[in-house]
Amino acid sequence: MTKPAKRGAAAQSALPAQFQNWFAARGWSPRAHQLALLDLAQKSQSALLIAPTGAGKTLAGFLPSLVEISQRKGKSQGLHTLYISPLKALAVDVARNLDVPAAEMSLSVRIETRTGDTSTAKRQRQRRDPPDILLTTPEQLSLLLGSADAQALFGSLKRIIFDELHAIVASKRGDLLALDYAHLRHIAPGLTAIGLSATVRAPDALREWLGTRAQPAALVTAPAGALPQVTMLDTRERLPWSGHGAAYAIGEVYDMIKSAKMALVFVNTRAQAEAVFQQLWHVNEDGLPIALHHGSLDASQRRRVEEAMAASKLKAVVCTSTLDLGIDWGDVDLVITVGAPKGSSRLLQRIGRSNHRLDEPSRACLVPSNRFEVLECHAAIEAVAEGAQDTPAVHGGALDVLCQHILGMACAGPFLADDLYAQICNAAPYAGLTRETFDAALMFVANGGYALKSYDRFAKIRLMPDGRWRVANGKVVQSWRMNVGTIVESDMLKVRLVRGGGKAALAGAGRPRGTLYAPAKIAGASTAAYTGALTRGGRVLGQIEEYFLEMLAPGDTFLFGGEILSLVGIVENEAHVARAQSDAPKVPSYAGGKFPLSTYLAARVRRLLASPKLWKALPPQVVEWLKLQQQKSILPPASKLLIETFARGGRHYLVAYPFEGRLAHQTLGMLLTRRLERWGLKPLGFVANEYALAIWSLEDVGAAATSGALSMSKLFAQDMLGDDLEEWLQESALMKRTFRSCAVISGLIERRFPGKSKSGRQVTISTDLVYDVLRRHEPDHILLRAARDDAMTGLLDLGRLADMLGRIEGRLIHKHLARISPLAVPIMLEIGREPVYGEAQDEILADAAQTLLDEARSS
Amino acid sequence: MLRKHSSTRPALRDRLVAGATLRAPPAAPITVAQEIFIADVSGALWHEGTRTLVVSDLHLEKASSFAKRGIFLPPYDTAMTLARLAQVALRFQPARIIALGDSFHDREGAGRLSPEDRASLHQLQKGREWIWVAGNHDPDAPQDVGGLYCDFYELGGVILRHEPTGAPAELAGHLHPVARVTAPAGSVRRRCFISDDQRCILPAFGALAGGLNILDAAYDGLLQAPVLHVLGRNRVYSVPVTRCVPD
Structure with a gap:
């Protein structure tokens, strides 16, 4: 965990001899930031440690606790230190x-983990007889705090350590953790915190999160390691105009993998991971052990890959953000990212996965998937060289999380509204919470919070004569416990292999041999022999988003877990699939990038383009x-918005280049087409990518603009x-x-659990219908406010x-062109590839009705 | 993002037609056992011959039924469903309204009606015949809500009952049909009528009534070579089953 430090023994007086000897025995000496944290902890001050990977961050965080526990006289006095990690696997690893x-110094300290996998017996024992140090996740902490014995369990708590704090604060999970932390500080008034973080753009926000606005946590910064060596692939191939993969450069990616000890190939989505993995497999002449790792794969498969990595049995792993965070998986010496990294902090974090040694630079290579991404990769490399960060800002606390927390607090025991409000305002994201909003959340928890007070008799929490709120019955507690947490997966369906249907696509004949760490190979022949009727007998390969499966008809083929599968049918909450014979999947599952281009990188790309x-x-x-582009049109100036119009194939196009990311462009596209339609310009559709937006119409928008x-x-x-947005939101999917x-x-509705099948129809509630009713009758309801807040950022x-829109006001440049501009080519190529959103829904029905007409005519 | 211009035309036409005659927007005629019905965009079925309006699965007081279990759905579903029904009634001026079962979400539903909702229901019943057909959610006659109560109803040789049996000359509800219609551009899920020349299953009319995909096994054997009449925003689209996919 800690490597030899260059500096000599400093003022180590704070460090007991036992620890000094341990460091010395290993030929190490404690680092300055480790001692600084120890010093602050002894003064009972909270601290934020910002350190690069490999700087002995974890040991620094625990050192104060280990020292204190080692100096403790007599028996354990209950839980001393709580460690919170965003990843279950990280908690176990740490x-x-x-x-x-602990063992080498023969410290008498009990260290235990508590995760979703911990046995019931152990959980009960942990409550009765807590360890000195407990390592757990935010959700488990919520559950512990929402029980009657929370006071007893956490009353003795001295210190809390938040690992990877940067990765969690700017999310709803972070909100829930902040609320729980505020409650912990209430239970254990002497509590001090240590936050461990990678480099962030605004450390002060994290310091306030840990401390208070008036008294932020102290900042300790470890020296940065050697600057990473980041390059962009200098391809021999022709760079694609559009698209999101690396098919064009797969040979070059393969060569890089070959020359590395172990490489991580990062992509942005599961679908990209599948595609890159398959492409690599096609060129894997040498049979290199290459594995696939993404969040949809079955957990046991992921563990298998992780173990193989740790044991250095792999040459490369194709992965998504599931491997972004700080688990040390082995000897990675090269990070390849396919597609632009979308943000410099994300890139730095990924680069940090290679070479966990401070004195050696990490190596990374960016593989842009199209020409625009070349610009973005270039901007990102410069940003990394400058160490520029663009981590998302800490935002205001989410209201839906607040509601969940209030119910949790009621589950822990009766409370006075005034006390709880004061406590919640101590949580950084909720510092600005008004009493009015708090009361609205409280009423929502009690009886739905509707203006029409018809649910009082069914209330979940009730105001007692003593002025305290108390939970109505045990069922409410049970239901809260089932629904704790803020991670709502889009509805996932289990993917179950029900028929062999021939040989596994990737292990089939004529393909190079090698070790394939994907379900296809691990499954082996045991399932290949399975034939017969549709049953539940097959193996679960993982989970896949319901909305993706909605697009498929039985018989359609798609990529999953490194194989080509064909959908047999959907039975309750399972998708039954068979292995397909085909070479290429029929349905490409690419559905856009997961992360929007950061504003910071966007500005850099605009600058680069203009100069x-x-x-x-x-x-x-x-x-x-x-x-x-310079010759045919104009380069988009850095501070202005370029709009081009031209005609092509009987249609009129408008292309704008805001560089604000796909999500913002999509929203803009919806709003612009509405407006054009109202103005009689007959827009037909639009498409958006990360950089630009194209709208096509029957009328000539460009000519109309030129003529005034x-x-x-x-x-x-x-x-x-204003109004356009309102109108659109009403129907927006x-x-x-x-x-x-x-x-x-x-907590308005209950979570759907995988495996807990819908027992008959109508048990599930359509939230779309609830949304319609609520918008109509109570547009200011707290849940609509929560959804609106999410939409602002999400x-x-x-x-x-x-x-x-504010920035470009009065700064538009319109070019009416005779034909398509070079810069417009990439976005024009995306037309027809993208899925349709809300707007065009009736169009689909009209189209389907036409089939019926055609059928009628032909018969 | 396909938005063919043609799709916006019917909307405009709808408004003109509706404004001129207060009559239903383009709707789909459905012939069941030689009787002609009109599938209205609201999800109601209109029989011009007897000036009868049929609606199914109102599920009144569904939200309050969930509230008993601590799931506080917005308590406005009953008001919304009745208001929608009032709008349709205004357009058609029916002599008779038939609620084809599951009119209340549970047996106690009628008892939980708010005074306001009860009053709008009375208003709707004024000057016309009102029939409650029994459903599985409301197998007993609802108390103090006016109207006649029956297990099934016969209209010009067609039997109206809550649960479809597959028998010829039958109108039913119960299944809450919805269709997920696909195009290369994506898919859309909407309530629909499903019919052949002897039968029709009506969509649920209730504001909070969910839906069951018409490809579900529950529909097996109930209809022969059915056609769907899918509720769009402003009109009904007749769509072949071949354009539909499971959920």
Whole structure:
């Protein structure tokens, strides 16, 4: 965990001899930041440690606790230190690593983990007889706090350690953790905290999160390691105009893997992971052990890959953000990211996965998947060289999480509203919570919080004569316990293999042999022999989003777990699949990038594009492309919005280049088409990618703008965020999805559990219908407010769109062109590839009705 | 993002037609055992010959039924369903309204009606015949809500009952049919009528009534070569089953 430090023995007086000797025996000496944390802890001050990977961060966090526990006289006095990790696997990993120094120093300390996997017997024992140090996850902490014995369990708590704090604060999980932390501070007034974080853009926000606004936690910064060596693939191939994969460069990626000890190949989505994995497999002449790792795969398969990694049995792992965080999986010396990294902090974090040694630079190579991404990769490499960070800002606390927490607190015991309100305001994200909003959340928990007070008699929590709120009955507690947490997966269906259907696609004949660490191979021949009727007998391969399966008809083939599968049918909450014979999946499962381009990188890309002086470092094909754009149209200036219009194939196109990420562009596209339609310009559709947006119409928007019949500045005016937005939100499928997750987190409806099947129809409640009813009758209801807040940052990215519209006001450049511009080519190529959102729904029905007409005519 | 211009035309036409005659927007005629019905975009079925309006599965007081279990759905579903029904009644001016079963979400539902909702229901019943057909959620006559109560009803040789049996000349509800219709561009899930020339199953009319995909096994054997009449925003689209997928 700690490597030899260059500096000599400093003022180590705080460190007991036992510890000094241990360091010395290993030829180490404690690092400055480790001693600084120890010093602060002894002064009972909270601290934030910002350190790069490999700096002995974990030991630094635990050192104060280990020292205190070692100096303790007599028996254990209950729980001393609580460690919270965003990943279950990380908690387990850290516990293992902590056991080593504890054993070597013969410390009498009990270190235990508590996760969803911990046995009931052990959980009960932990409550009765807690360990000195407990390592757990935010959800488990919530559950512990929502029980009657929380006071007894945590009353003795001295210290709390938050690992990977940067990865958790800017999320609903972070909100829940902040609320629980505020409650812990109430139970254990002397509690001090240590936050461990990678480098972030705004450390002060984290310091306030740990301490208070008036008294933020102290900041300790470990020296940065050697600068990472990040390069962009200098491809021999022709760079694609659009798309999201690395098929064009797969040979070069393969060569890099071959020359590395172990490589991690990061991609942004599960579907990309599947595609890259399959492509690598096709070129795997040498039979290299290459594995696949993503969140949808069955947990046992993921463990298998992780173990193989730790044992250095693999040459490469194709993975998604599931491997982003700090687990030390072995000897990775090269990180390859396919597709642009979307943010410099994300890139730094991923680079940190290679070479956990401070003195050696990490190596990373970016493989852009299209020409625009070349610009983005270039911007990201520069940002990394400058150490520039763009981690998301800590935001205001989510209201649905607040509702969940209030019920949890009632489950722990009766409370006075005034006390709970004061306590909640101590949680950083809720510092600005008004009493009015708190009361609305309280009433929501009690009886739904509707203006029409008809549910009082069914209330979940009730106000007692003594002025305290008490939970109505045990069922309420039980239901809360089942629904704790803020992670609402989009509905997932289990993928079950029910028929062999021939040989596994990837292990089939004619393919290179090698070790394939994917379900296809691990499954072996045992399932291949399975034939016969559709039954539940098959093996579960993992889980897949319901919305993806909605697009498939039985017989359609798709990629999952490294194989080509064909859908047999959907039975309750399981998708039954068979192995398919085909070479290529029929349905490409790419559904856009998961992470939007960060505003920071977007600004850099705009700057790069606008300044030909900076193009020296770009590949010649890209420079040529940009020069052509310069000739045929104009390069988008850094601080203005370029809009091009041109006609093509009987349609009129409008292409804008805001560089604000797909989500904001999609929302903008919805709003612009509405407006164009109202103005009689007959828009037909639009498509958005990370960089640009194209709208096509029957009428010539460009000519209308040139003649003055239409005003571009009016078209892009900020007031589209008023009525147009309202009208659209009403029917937006994205908004309904957002509402659904708020309804689950707040406890309005119960979570659907995989495996707990719908017993007959109508047991599940359609939150879409609830949304419609609520919007109509109580548009200010707290749940709609929660959904709206989410939309601002989440699926609709309204906040960013609003910023952009403000920025470009009076700064539009319109080019009416005779034909398509070079810069417009990538977005034009995406037309027809993208899925449709809400707007076009009736179109689908009309189209389907036409089939019926055609059928009638032909018969 | 396909948004063919044609799709916006019917909407405009609807408004014009509706404004001119207060009559239903383009709706789909359905012939069941030689009787002609109109599948309305609201989900109601209209029989011009007897000036009868049929609605199924109102599920009134569904939200309050869930509230008993601590699931506080917005308590406005009954008001919303009745208001929608009032709008349809205004358009058609029916002589008779038939609620085809599961009119209340549970046996005590009628008793939980708020005074306001009870009043709107009375208003709706004024000057016309009102029939409650029994459903599995409301197998007994609801108390103090007016109207006649029966197990099934016969209209011009067609039998109206809650649960479809597959017999010829039958109108039913119960299953809450919805269709997920696909196009290369994506799919959309909507309530629908499902019919052949002898039978029709009505969509649920209630604001909070969910739906069951028409490809579910529950529909097996109930209809012969059915056609769907899918409720769009402003009109009904007749769609072949071949364009539908499971949920």
